[in-house]
Amino acid sequence: MTDTKPIRRIAIIGTGVIGASWTALFLAKGLQVVATDIAPNAEAALRKFVETAWPALKRLGLSPGASQSNLTFTADLAQALPGAGLVQENGPERIDFKQKLYRQLDELLPPDVIIASSSSGLTMSGIQSGAASHPERCVIAHPFNPPHLIPLVEIVGGAKTSEATIRRAAEFYTSIGQRTVRLNKEMPGHVANRLQAALAREVYYLVAEGVVSAADVDTALSWGPGLRWGVMGNLMLNHLGGGPGGIEHFFQQFTGPMTAWWKTLGSPVLTPEVQKKLINSVHAEVGSRTIEELEAERDEVLLGLIELRNKIAKSSQRKSTEPVA
């Protein structure tokens, strides 16, 4: 695989929740996008999504040449591929579907085109068995919903993925401003979803056991650790939690209590009754607020936080490149 060709055109396969959001992001980064989907109203839904997302993308800063008119739609997979430097695959989360699709893609695409799957839980080793000729160009590039706002992309190869593909994919997503994380091993659910799953298990347990209401557990999270997690990760916060003694002191002080709590963490069974209890508690928390109102509130705060983090990241990047006097 040659790794010199710049990626300027993306083929998007599947324009549902994730494919539509990727499309909006790639257009905002000044790339050409050709999208394909088999659903009858897919093109209209996609264009509407991009139009709705555009003001937020504009606020975060459009790249030179960014335009909604750089989007082409075709219902024919083969028509979507010519000239693409990278395929972002967002089809249904089914291994049989993806293996068959990768067989087709492998036959239709030149070998230097990266095929990146958004899959949340399937492994690339499983998916790429469909791509008999060039499995080395297949990689997982898992976004966090919605990728046009949330920068995380988890990158992980399968048994047959080449190092060059992993490197080139990471360079591409980084070049458009995404934050990439590389997994050295395949894991069901990758990393970020596993972290969410671990936390969700305890959230459900605490509400199911009647320890707290949905409103209180959500307050505890979003006005407590959640605020800090929007700035730094767990380990860096542990380092600060240790005071001047840093992470070493943190472990000296908290290893005992923390590992004792681990022994009491819950493993709730999501029976219909437990689900009902959780659902009722969530509805009490939601009150009369509509989903649209809650989404607007979430996105406004999220945009402000992303803007601030981008500003701080730029200024620390500037400082690190300033010549030392």
Ligand SMILES: NC(=O)c1ccc[n+]([C@@H]2O[C@H](COP(=O)([O-])OP(=O)(O)OC[C@H]3O[C@@H](n4cnc5c(N)ncnc54)[C@H](O)[C@@H]3O)[C@@H](O)[C@H]2O)c1
């Ligand atoms: N929804 C999320 O929060 C999320 C987050 C990260 C990753 N993902 C991953 O992204 C992928 C897509 O998930 P989604 O939530 O967008 O699903 P979705 O159901 O919203 O979208 C899937 C789309 O694929 C289309 N499709 C089906 N067969 C097709 C074909 N043969 N050719 C082209 N298009 C076809 C469907 O019409 C649909 O629009 C999955 O692999 C999922 O694991 C989802």
